[in-house]
Amino acid sequence: MLRIVADLGNSRLKWGRVDRTGKVVESLALPNDNPEAWAVTWSRWNPDQVASRWAITTVNPPVAEQLATFLADRNVGEVTWYRSAADVPTKHQLEAPETAGADRALAVGAAVAMHPPGRPGLIVSCGTAITVERVSADGIWQGGAIAPGLALSSRALHLLTAQLPLIIPCEAPPPWGRSTRPALEAGLFWGVVGAIRELLTRQAVGLSPSPWLVWTGGDASILASTIEWDGAVVVPDLVLDGLAQVAFPLI
Ligand SMILES: Nc1ncnc2c1ncn2[C@@H]1O[C@H](COP(=O)(O)OP(=O)(O)OP(=O)(O)O)[C@@H](O)[C@H]1O
Numbered sequence: 001m002l003r004i005v006a007d008l009g010n011s012r013l014k015w016g017r018v019d020r021t022g023k024v025v026e027s028l029a030l031p032n033d034n035p036e037a038w039a040v041t042w043s044r045w046n047p048d049q050v051a052s053r054w055a056i057t058t059v060n061p062p063v064a065e066q067l068a069t070f071l072a073d074r075n076v077g078e079v080t081w082y083r084s085a086a087d088v089p090t091k092h093q094l095e096a097p098e099t100a101g102a103d104r105a106l107a108v109g110a111a112v113a114m115h116p117p118g119r120p121g122l123i124v125s126c127g128t129a130i131t132v133e134r135v136s137a138d139g140i141w142q143g144g145a146i147a148p149g150l151a152l153s154s155r156a157l158h159l160l161t162a163q164l165p166l167i168i169p170c171e172a173p174p175p176w177g178r179s180t181r182p183a184l185e186a187g188l189f190w191g192v193v194g195a196i197r198e199l200l201t202r203q204a205v206g207l208s209p210s211p212w213l214v215w216t217g218g219d220a221s222i223l224a225s226t227i228e229w230d231g232a233v234v235v236p237d238l239v240l241d242g243l244a245q246v247a248f249p250l251i
């Protein structure tokens with residue numbers, strides 16, 4: 001039986017296949033707004049239309065409806081949805097888990113599972129929004145911070161001003177520029193790095209021994225290298241890994 005995990009965010013839809021050992025393999029990102037692209041990938045993954053089981057985490061209800069229709073049209077009957085942190089067994093101290101993102105809870109769950117017990121941790125997820133999550137030494141998610149992501153900040157500056165162009169930051173730029181474009185690149189990129197650094201520093205206060213750090217999300221590869229942190233790792237499929245552990249546990 002094909003087992004699929006999917007992470008429906010605000011920018012992209014990530015899919016992965018779960019192999020016999022419970023590992024997520026062949027993960028890829030698809031556009032959120034293009035069911036034709038989903039169909040092409042799905043017929044490539046499942047050319048013989050064998051039975052499949054899906055586990056889907058979503059923070060995007062309108063696109064989730066489209067995805068539900070897409071799967072129903074393809075006779076996928078076994079779908080489990082994770083729509084908020086309340087649907088995820090990650091231990092937490094949140095006030096209202098039913099309003100918190102399931103993706104956040106799954107990322108925390110996967111990061112905690114990667115580390116031996118007894119050490120606190122921090123998780124930075126660099127997606128449409130950036131989240132920085134705090135985990136206590138006894139493995140409990142204490143909550144986090146939600147900030148604007150790199151592409152979103154760039155789009156906001158472009159859309160809400162008359163003269164600022166749209167730029168796509170793709171690598172660490174010099175910290176100032178002598179014209180609009182490099183000045184914008186500097187402000188966007190280093191502004192986001194500064195926000196993450198500040199949140200990490202402040203959330204680490206009171207955590208002992210020193211917290212581990214896991215990065216994930218579409219912008220993790222360019223942002224992680226800017227902040228020095230002993231033993232920090234980038235795990236691109238952290239949310240899918242967490243989902244596979246929760247939805248398809250090894251028995
Ligand atoms: N091919 C791509 N298409 C879209 N975004 C990309 C791409 N490659 C890198 N990115 C970056 O990835 C970020 C989005 O990350 P990701 O796909 O992890 O977010 P998401 O899961 O959709 O968002 P969220 O979980 O915050 O709702 C954007 O800020 C963008 O800069």
Ligand SMILES: CC(C)(CO)[C@@H](O)C(=O)NCCC(=O)O
Pocket residue numbers: 009010059099100101102103104127129131146
């Ligand atoms: C913060 C994001 C956008 C990160 O993907 C998502 O988890 C979300 O929409 N969460 C709902 C609000 C919350 O987590 O408290």
